[in-house]
Amino acid sequence: MTTVSRGIPEHPHLDVPKREARELLNQCRKGERDALERIRRRHPKFDKATDDAIVSELKLSDTQLVIAREYGLSNWTILKQRIAENTAAGALREAIRSDDRDAVMTILRASPEMLHLPVWSGNWGPPMSHAANLGRLEIIKACAELGARDYQHAFGRALLQGQVECAEWLHAHGATLAPGIIMGSCETLNVAGFKFLLDAGAAITDGHGDRMAPLALVLETYSRHPSGKHAILKLFAERGYHLPDTPIMALHRGDIARLEQHLHRNPLMLERRFSLQEIYPAECGCAPNGLSGLHWTPINGTTLLHLAIDFREREIFEWLLMHGADVNARAMVDSDGFGGHTPLFNTVVGGPGSDATMARTLLERGAERDARASLRKFLDWIADPRWYEARNVTPAEWGHGFPEKNWVNIEVLRVVDSA
Known part of the structure; x- marks a missing residue:
């Protein structure tokens, strides 16, 4: 049986084991015997697996584990840390x-x-x-x-x-205003970079010339920087982009005055549940099914209070509570039985961060820490993209069991656990 062992070189670089893991994955997919034996030797999941089983089931995360163990380390995370700290x-x-x-x-x-x-x-x-x-x-x-x-x-x-x-x-030293250059500041909601490009004459398009793509990215991005988002959306409006006059767009823009107007026209607005298509409108360039938007705890079929938490719109969060928003409002339940979660769930799994202010406020106003719901979330930022399902869990259980720990607000989890 093939055995590969190696030491970390004097001047290691993470790109090397990354490349080795990708090469090992490709070799296995081609059915190369030595590569398949390396997997059996180092990966407990595949120690007795057939060639066909390895070829069909092997993921990049599996070959990363094997490479790490060939370097004499127990897992990929430790390998990355060793390289970063000692090189x-x-x-x-x-x-x-x-x-x-x-x-x-x-x-x-x-x-x-x-x-x-x-x-x-x-x-x-x-x-x-x-x-x-x-x-x-x-x-x-x-x-x-x-x-x-x-x-x-x-x-x-x-x-x-x-x-x-x-x-x-x-x-000034040769970098150009290449097509799509504006997409980066839209991704990070960085108004300084966005303004610089506008002033320099950059086109408001992606690399393919789509003028709606930058606006869609501002709405759909994983970034949570409300003031930057509000300022960039204002700049879009000033340049003739149509932003629909809806409660959701008022939330995206941080516009409480517009929300006041919508509430006056529809006193039941705070009870409404909003779909992904409303949250990410196709008329702004977003995907018609609403599935391109990046968020944390599911937001399809949720209230403005859930959404204010996800998008970290603190002033709107306070305004909603002042107007009587229900802290125990439940999201819609889909045909498979997933949904029904309260805003407290969204504070627990809400992306990188440690601010527990919203969670504390919800609990002070009577949020039920023992509310239960079933949730399903697609994990698309990991080596092995997949659905994660949690059935009949409390907000704390949702956080403790969630596989992507960087998405879990540990401080909120402490608050919920101790409430």
């Missing part, structure tokens, strides 16, 4: 974070190949781009002196993070 890449990352130009120059002169390799991830890019994410202009200039070539990627990252001074320098 030249880790030292370079820390030097950039600390804005230590001299240290960056020393590291890159000693290991010039690192100038063109991602420091941390492919998204953040090589040293110049990594520095652009953090607004480290002097380090960007230093990388340029050493021969960095990632001006365009660094420009996009600077805009994504609203590092306008860095973006200006990169633009």
Whole structure:
């Protein structure tokens, strides 16, 4: 039986084991015997599996585990940590974070190949781009002196993070207003980057020329930055984009005055349940089925109170409670029996963050910590995308059992557990 063991090299980089895991997965899918034996040797799930079973069931997360164990570590997370903490890449990352130009120059002169390799991830890019994410202009200039070539990627990252001074320098030194460049600031709801591009004459389109795609991304993004979102939507409106006059769009825009008008016209508005198609309207470029929007605890068939929590619209949250919104309002239940969750569920699994203010407020106003519901959520940001189902759970059980721990607000969980 094939046995592969290896030590972590003196100057490791995470891209190497990432590539090895992808290569091992591809080799297994081709039915290569040595690759299949490596899986059986290192992965307890497949130690007695047939070739066909491995080929049909193997995922990238499985080959990552095998690669980690071949490096002598118990899992992929530990391998990533070991590489990040004990390598030249880790030292370079820390030097950039600390804005230590001299240290960056020393590291890159000693290991010039690192100038063109991602420091941390492919998204953040090589040293110049990594520095652009953090607004480290002097380090960007230093990388340029050493021969960095990632001006365009660094420009996009600077805009994504609203590092306008860095973006200006990169633009002046050759980075272009490429089609779709505005999508980054729409993704992160970064109004500084968005305004810079508008002032510079960038087209409000994606890379294919679709003028509705940037607006759709502002509404559908995973980012939760209400003030930036409100400002960007205002800029869209000022440039002639039609934003429907609905309660949901008032929520997206943070417009309490418009919500007041809608409540005056429809006193039952706070009791309404809203569909994904209403939350992510097709007339704004969103997918017709509403399934492109990124959220946490399910929001289909929920009230404005649920939605104010998901989108972190704190002022609207307070306004809804002031007008009598039901803290124990239940979402609609679908034909498979999923739904029926109260707003407290949305505070528990609500994306990265640790603010428990909304949860505490709900509990103070009588939210039932023992309310039960069945929920189903598609996990599409993981190596093995799949549906996750939780039946007849409380808000705390929903949080404790949720497989993506980065989506769970631990502070809220403590509050709910101790209530």
